Amino acid sequence: MxxxxxxxxxxxxxxxxxxxxxxxxxxxxxxxxxxxxxxxxxxxxxxxxxxxxxxxxxxxxxxxxxxxxxxxxxxxxxxxxxxxxxxxxxxxxxxxxxxxxxxxxxxxxxxxxxxxxxxxxxxxxxxxxxxxxxxxxxxxxxxxxxxxxxxxxxxxxxxxxxxxxxxxxxxxxxxxxxxxxxxxxxxxxxxxxxxxxxxxxxxxxxxxxxxxxGGKSPCIVDASANIELAAKRIAFGKFLNCGQTCVAPDYVLVERSVHDKLVAELAKQVERQFGATPLENADYGKIVNQKHFERLCGLIDESKVVHGGARDAQSCRIAPTIMDGVVASDAVMGEEIFGPILPVLTFETFDQVAQGLKGKAKPLAAYLFSSDKGHIDRFTHELQFGGGCINDVVIHLATSEMAFGGVGESGxxxxxxxxxxxxxxxxKSIVDKKTWLDLPMRYQPYSNALYEKLLHVFLR
Structure with missing residues (x-):
């Protein structure tokens, strides 16, 4: 047109x-x-x-x-x-x-x-x-x-x-x-x-x-979380629509003491939900076009892939891919992924996570898997993000009862x-003023002492 x-x-x-x-x-x-x-x-x-x-x-x-x-x-x-x-x-x-x-x-x-x-x-x-x-x-x-x-x-x-x-x-x-x-x-x-x-x-x-x-939406998993359930829900939300979801968990921040268990459970969940060979799963989608397929392939560091990584250029399909040992300087952490690649980073204390996220651009979503009331309270009140979930991912947008939107860089x-x-x-804000009474104290001259006293009564 x-x-x-x-x-x-x-x-x-x-x-x-x-x-x-x-x-x-x-x-x-x-x-x-x-x-x-x-x-x-x-x-x-x-x-x-x-x-x-x-x-x-x-x-x-x-x-x-x-x-x-x-x-x-x-x-x-x-x-x-x-x-x-x-x-x-x-x-x-x-x-x-x-x-x-x-x-x-x-x-x-x-x-x-x-x-x-x-x-x-x-x-x-x-x-x-x-x-x-x-x-x-x-x-x-x-x-x-x-x-x-x-x-x-x-x-x-x-x-x-x-x-x-x-x-x-x-x-x-x-x-x-x-x-x-x-x-x-x-x-x-x-x-x-x-x-x-x-x-x-x-x-x-x-x-x-x-x-x-959009933005890089973090997913925090602390030591108090139900790790098996966390892995199940993270895998669902991350690889839904092949990761091409604006509120998908962009990366995982996991407490060191439960890191190995979470990574193992994530790998199990990928196989349970998408099969041992996801590219043969008819219900698993594709990357929207060749341009985005090639961009995503450029974010995969083969040396850090611990599960998945298979891809088919002809059909623009990339299997759910988990990368471990990822650091902030890696290419996959330099932009919103918007694809089926899940980087896993490790943290020592929740305070380290909170302070680190406060220094980053405000994401569209954030997620916390935890049963620690203190961590949940800090996540809810201290961190800035558009919306999110506690002990789940992505489902906060699937309701007409709550607003969905970003903040700062995410919208x-x-x-x-x-x-x-x-x-x-x-x-519109409208005042329908009646005509049968007209209070005189707003009009000049402002010399009436009673009117001045009444004005102080009204405006306080």
């Missing part, structure tokens, strides 16, 4: 929004129900597209993408009427007599830019939030997952008029053309480097934005459920 075509599409959406059509909550619910029904009707097509793009099985496709998308849509259908309602707040005595309230209103014309690793979920989730809040939406899915982009485009065309919701496909040229337009709100999920570019563009128009980025803003509605809304 050319820049002129994008401009025409945005103009049509702006006119549609200005008509007031999206302000009706009934209209929003009807739109969400159409989307829900379409996702249900096209589940097979969605899962087939995910298999084409990422090698995901239908089971994983539903568990991690279409099923979670349905959950978010149904949450919005159930709660949008309440979320869109005005909320009365207390009026201070100095503003008597009046009624004070807040009212959530849509931003207007919004842009949702989504990534390739969970291409359906991370497009449809924010779309549901944006529709529920009463916006128009242009979706820009990743060019790296073309089969999923195609089914998203089909579903959107089936459910919505283009002046309400539309899909723009393509690569960098289309991204640039979109970011050169003035939107009322932008929602971006992707890498930190592209996130910085998005932020530079939105600054030109002072456009509010939510950025869902800004959050969404899911109520927070998703709020992300795509501006909340």
């Amino acid at each position: 050319t820049g002129e075509e994008i401009q025409a599409l945005l103009d049509a959406q702006r006119a549609f929004f200005n008509s007031g059509a999206t302000l009706s909550v009934d209209f929003r619910i009807k739109s969400l129900r159409k989307l829900y029904d379409a996702v249900k009707a096209h589940e097979g097509d969605i899962h087939a597209a995910l298999t084409t793009d990422l090698g995901k099985s239908a089971y994983e496709g539903f568990m991690c993408e279409s099923g979670l998308a349905l959950t978010e849509i149904s949450y919005m259908i159930k709660h949008v009427r309440k979320l869109a309602r005005r909320t009365t707040v207390r009026t201070p005595l100095a503003q008597f007599a009046s009624h004070s309230f807040t009212q959530a209103v849509p931003y207007g014309n919004t842009l949702v830019m989504s990534p390739w690793n969970y291409p359906f979920l991370l497009t449809i989730d924010p779309l549901a939030d944006a529709i529920a809040a009463g916006n128009t939406v242009i979706l820009k899915p990743s060019a790296y997952s073309p089969a999923t982009s195609a089914i998203i485009e089909h579903i959107v065309a089936e459910c919505f008029a283009p002046e309400h919701v539309a899909v723009v496909t393509g690569g960098r040229a289309e991204n640039t053309a979109l970011l050169e337009q003035k939107f009322d709100f932008i929602f971006f999920t992707g890498s930190q480097n592209v996130g910085k570019e998005v932020l530079r563009h939105v600054a030109e128009f002072l456009t509010p934005a939510v950025l869902e980025l 800004m803003g959050g969404y899911h459920g109520k927070r998703g509605f709020e992300a795509f809304s501006h909340v």
Whole structure:
């Protein structure tokens, strides 16, 4: 799509929004129900597209993408009427007599830019939030997952008029053309480097934005942890979607006294969950493309591989790989891995871990396996990260009841459920002042002693 075509599409959406059509909550619910029904009707097509793009099985496709998308849509259908309602707040005595309230209103014309690793979920989730809040939406899915982009485009065309919701496909040229337009709100999920570019563009128009980025998410295992269960859950979360998950445990920090046991259990769990030869497992996916496959291969230090390491360049597949004896200067620790490589580092004391993490960029997620209440308290209160789990990994994002988002280098803003509605809304603060009484003390001249005393009573 050319820049002129994008401009025409945005103009049509702006006119549609200005008509007031999206302000009706009934209209929003009807739109969400159409989307829900379409996702249900096209589940097979969605899962087939995910298999084409990422090698995901239908089971994983539903568990991690279409099923979670349905959950978010149904949450919005159930709660949008309440979320869109005005909320009365207390009026201070100095503003008597009046009624004070807040009212959530849509931003207007919004842009949702989504990534390739969970291409359906991370497009449809924010779309549901944006529709529920009463916006128009242009979706820009990743060019790296073309089969999923195609089914998203089909579903959107089936459910919505283009002046309400539309899909723009393509690569960098289309991204640039979109970011050169003035939107009322932008929602971006992707890498930190592209996130910085998005932020530079939105600054030109002072456009509010939510950025869902990434980072090196640590997984801490101390001596008090249930090591067998920790290994089971870490292996699941790390190698889900071949490690191409923004909140996957990027690396493990394990207390020295349980290091050997954890590494052995991790190796056992890889074989139990993915088989002795994971590259022959039909339910184990692939790296999205050759570029990322080669990047990941460059991060593997063969001398430190203690389990896995097999790869097939033709199918872009890398077996779950555990690297031990890793140090901070190794290549695998120099960037977010975003693949099925798990480095293991060792620590002596929890204080050493806490102080070390405080000096690093704030990650999108962090995980702690422990039964030590002191360590859990320090993890919860001292360390800075977007979100995380205690004695599990990744599952904190699979709920509409809590916001999901980063902090600092890993992003800004959050969404899911109520927070998703709020992300795509501006909340107006309004005072409805009554006309039957007008308190005189705010007006000049300021010479009345009684008024001054009353002012001090009101404002304290």
